[in-house]
Amino acid sequence: MAEIHRASTTAPVNIAVIKYWGKRDPKLNLPTNSSLSVTLSQSDLRTHTTASCSPAYPSSDTLLLNGSSQDVTGARTQACFRELRALRKSIEDADSSAPKLSSYPLKIVSENNFPTAAGLASSAAGFAALVRAIANLYELPASPTELSRIARQGSGSACRSLFGGYVGWEQGAAADGSDSVAFQVAPASHWPDMRALILVASAAKKDVSSTSGMQTTVATSSLFASRAAETVPRRMKEMQNAVQDKDFEAFGKVTMMDSNSFHATCLDTYPPIFYLNDTSRAAIKVVEAINTAAGKIIAAYTFDAGPNAVIYYLEENEKKVAGLFKAALGEKDGWAGQRGDAVEANGDALEKAKAEAGVALETLKDGVSRIILTGVGEGPIKTEESLIDDKGEPVSGS
Amino acid sequence: MAEIHRASTTAPVNIAVIKYWGKRDPKLNLPTNSSLSVTLSQSDLRTHTTASCSPAYPSSDTLLLNGSSQDVTGARTQACFRELRALRKSIEDADSSAPKLSSYPLKIVSENNFPTAAGLASSAAGFAALVRAIANLYELPASPTELSRIARQGSGSACRSLFGGYVGWEQGAAADGSDSVAFQVAPASHWPDMRALILVASAAKKDVSSTSGMQTTVATSSLFASRAAETVPRRMKEMQNAVQDKDFEAFGKVTMMDSNSFHATCLDTYPPIFYLNDTSRAAIKVVEAINTAAGKIIAAYTFDAGPNAVIYYLEENEKKVAGLFKAALGEKDGWAGQRGDAVEANGDALEKAKAEAGVALETLKDGVSRIILTGVGEGPIKTEESLIDDKGEPVSGS
Structure with missing residues (x-):
């Protein structure tokens, strides 16, 4: 053969x-x-x-x-x-x-x-x-x-x-x-303590594919041109500086503003494209409450073309960020495992956040189906584990 | 005295x-x-x-x-x-x-x-x-x-x-x-058949007052400047022409696009301002379904600084627009009275709309508390009915 x-x-x-x-x-x-x-x-x-x-x-x-x-x-x-x-x-x-x-x-x-x-x-x-x-x-x-x-x-x-x-x-x-x-x-080794908590929304599948959505935005949004020509070039520099300086406050602020800017151009599309729903808005409110309690930006939300919140934070603030979400959403799938087990549910922070974001926390409980806890990582890694055997037949990975 | x-x-x-x-x-x-x-x-x-x-x-x-x-x-x-x-x-x-x-x-x-x-x-x-x-x-x-x-x-x-x-x-x-x-x-006499159906959302009171919200937008939105400088001046001309020509399709399209543009700049504000909620999004979906069924724009949504949808349409399309909403939301307050009684609930249109906007129609049922049916009208009108009597005391109006 x-x-x-x-x-x-x-x-x-x-x-x-x-x-x-x-x-x-x-x-x-x-x-x-x-x-x-x-x-x-x-x-x-x-x-x-x-x-x-x-x-x-x-x-x-x-x-x-x-x-x-x-x-x-x-x-x-x-x-x-x-x-x-x-x-x-x-x-x-x-x-x-x-x-x-x-x-x-x-x-x-x-x-x-x-x-x-x-x-x-x-x-x-x-x-x-x-x-x-x-x-x-x-x-x-x-x-x-x-x-x-x-x-x-x-x-x-x-x-x-x-x-x-x-x-x-x-x-x-x-x-x-x-x-x-x-x-x-x-x-990743330059700033290894970046963490990401993903709140997976129990949402219907998205209405509009990214490919068709983005081209409709280009064609119809009157605000899109200034985002592409002015806003993003400025933020690219700010973000590269924030990463070089390991400045989470700058990183977080630009992250949140750019996510909002992107979704704003989606809303300005005709017909409008909505990826954020009430669950997404609730995640934003809770992140705002966390930052208000901290007196500075220690958590930053971002949303791709869907309702899932990705919340970046530094490992040193795990208890204040992931800990609060674990106290609120501890019964959801995804906390089991090494990373999730290490997070201490922060009931005190949750109680304090309820004053500012009580409705939002209830909305999250209803709207989040599972969480994924992860962090910054490496690029592609070569592996000897093959999904095709030596006869050319597919085998299942571990 | x-x-x-x-x-x-x-x-x-x-x-x-x-x-x-x-x-x-x-x-x-x-x-x-x-x-x-x-x-x-x-x-x-x-x-x-x-x-x-x-x-x-x-x-x-x-x-x-x-x-x-x-x-x-x-x-x-x-x-x-x-x-x-x-x-x-x-x-x-x-x-x-x-x-x-x-x-x-x-x-x-x-x-x-x-x-x-x-x-x-x-x-x-x-x-x-x-x-x-x-x-x-x-x-x-x-x-x-x-x-x-x-x-x-x-x-x-x-x-x-x-x-x-x-x-x-x-x-x-x-x-x-x-x-x-x-x-x-x-x-009003130039184009008297303009109607407005207001879907009042059973929402919490708004988070952000218009006055403080708009100044935060001016200060922080990177997209706002192009809206004010380019988008609105162009649309003001388009809208004045649409009114002069009684061109509802142009009127409706600019109305919807400008509402979306305004809410896009709210979302692009830091921290973001959300006035639209899932009920608002559902109203948009239903209006889109009505226009799709008609093959042209016969209904146009707009949202002020809150979740209530105001839906403009012409009297000739009352059955296709208000009729569908009456079939869907007939049990809500606000249909009683001369205008509402005149609207025929359009069950056929509702059934057809369910294919495209079934989830949205359910969301509306949950999220709308009452409707108001009205139309274009006159400016201030002098009245002899006084709310103060001849002794200077307040009296209740009829």
């Missing part, structure tokens, strides 16, 4: 603190503004992907995600395959001894360690893992920057999941997108 | 379709952008005010609203009294036979014909009635335009309630506010 070539990686989710919303080129996923995110720990949220190829495989490329066969004929997946094969081909052309992997069908198997139903943007981790796994399979010398350019074509925000820590995505100016790549602002 | 001088008026509520939000001069209530509203019928919503003065009254001015004594020492009420007295004084100075009304204490009695708890902006009707009643009492030759300049100092949007029909408020440029006045775009 012909040889089966295999390589595996895991890749992380990232949650932006300066949001990507709007494409200047929908085909190449070129954004109207730069963005910046925190890469989250793969202990809690990751995609595990094995890429393999073999002359013995059936002729078409395949992708299995969480046991379900996925369509790979879409332009975005095809763009990633095409770019990676071209890089491999140039190796093969330069070295005639190199196996002709670029000509073999691809078989890819992926698994997420988090519930798809949670409404977390899994496409970022998914495309980052796909591109990184194939690059490993092809033994490409490509840097994470180069791979980010490719992953961006699969899903815009995926480019930021090629790096760990604090990651920017430079919008770039070139028409071919060659300069629209991710870059590391700082590694 | 000394003579009691009295004069009475009623004045209307107005609901803006281009929103006023932001003051360039908080003391004079000078706005950062022009605005435009529809004056609503006084049969349904009005303030009735009697102004009186007498040398026999106790020395300080008084104001009784719905039976409760109000503080008149605030800068805004004082500004109205001062301006009106100055105009009267100039009459007295020119004609020595004119009674010296400007020197007498004022006693003012007001009543609203709508529940204060409904969360309707009653200050517009209140200050318009106060200024118009005192102008009548003083027999001032002042035009509604001149009185709008005075009422604006009491409450910005009150200036628009000095006129009936479709009313603009020109932001003006003068530092003293002399050119920041209301003007009639068209009288």
Whole structure:
């Protein structure tokens, strides 16, 4: 039987603190503004992907995600395959001894360690893992920057999941997108005590997909242009400085303001797009109460294209932030495990917060289905654990 | 006993379709952008005010609203009294036979014909009635335009309630506010078939007052400047054209977009201001479903600084718009009476809307406490019905 070539990686989710919303080129996923995110720990949220190829495989490329066969004929997946094969081909052309992997069908198997139903943007981790796994399979010398350019074509925000820590995505100016790549602002080790508490809302699935939503915003919002042209460029600088200086107050304020700005342009879209619901508003109120009690910003909310709140805070304030939420939402799924067990439910803080945010706390209890507790983490990690066995058959990950 | 001088008026509520939000001069209530509203019928919503003065009254001015004594020492009420007295004084100075009304204490009695708890902006009707009643009492030759300049100092949007029909408020440029006045775009008779259905939300009272909210927006929203400088000036022209042309589709689209733009700048405020809740979002969804079913815009939502939806539509579409809401919300207070009785509950339209907006319709049932059905109406109307008797004592209106 012909040889089966295999390589595996895991890749992380990232949650932006300066949001990507709007494409200047929908085909190449070129954004109207730069963005910046925190890469989250793969202990809690990751995609595990094995890429393999073999002359013995059936002729078409395949992708299995969480046991379900996925369509790979879409332009975005095809763009990633095409770019990676071209890089491999140039190796093969330069070295005639190199196996002709670029000509073999691809078989890819992926698994997420988090519930798809949670409404977390899994496409970022998914495309980052796909591109990184194939690059490993092809033994490409490509840097994470180069791979980010490719992953961006699969899903815009995926480019930021090629790096760990604090990651920017430079919008770039070139028409071919060659300069629209991710870059590391700082590694996770620079500011390792950043934590993220995700309040997963028990909401209906979202009405409007990100892709169609953002293009409607670009086309109809009268406020969007000033966000892209003025607000975001200023905040990108402020945020990079905040990360460099490990200044949580600045980090938190810009994070909250930019989330609000993004959702404001959604509301200014015609017809309006609402991702925040009453549960989201309640999370905002509780974060405001926490910051009021602390006398400074120690917690910062942000919302992607959905109602889930992601609340950033520093480990030193865990009791004041996660502790309050544990006291309020301790019966929800997600607290079990090493991180959650370490959080002390802070009943005193909860009682005090009830004065300012009592209705909001009740709304949260009704509207949150589970929590995820995580923190800043590393970029893609190569693994020997393969989701495809040596006969080319999918196997389940641990 | 000394003579009691009295004069009475009623004045209307107005609901803006281009929103006023932001003051360039908080003391004079000078706005950062022009605005435009529809004056609503006084049969349904009005303030009735009697102004009186007498040398026999106790020395300080008084104001009784719905039976409760109000503080008149605030800068805004004082500004109205001062301006009106100055105009009267100039009459007295020119004609020595004119009674010296400007020197007498004022006693003012007001009543609203709508529940204060409904969360309707009653200050517009209140200050318009106060200024118009005192102008009548003083027999001032002042035009509604001149009185709008005075009422604006009491409450910005009150200036628009000095006129009936479709009313603009020109932001003006003068530092003293002399050119920041209301003007009639068209009288009610020009486009008399405009209706308004108000869905009063059973909500907690609003968190943030309009006055403090709008100044926080001006100070912190990065998107607000482009709304004031670019978006609103363009829409003011579009809206005036729509009214002149009786073009409901243009009127409705600009109305909805401007409401969304205003609430977007509230969300972009730091900390964010939320006036829309899940009930408001549900009203938007149902209006969208009505327009989808009609294949064009026949209903238009707008929201002031609160969760209540005001839905404009033309009388010819009453069955398709109000009829659907009557089928969905027929058990709520407010349908009784001539206007509501005339609306035929449209069960067929409701059933069809459930496919697209079923969840929203359920949310509305839970979140709406009452409805108010009204339409475009006239400006202040002089009345002989006095809320103060000939002895200077308050009497209850009919």
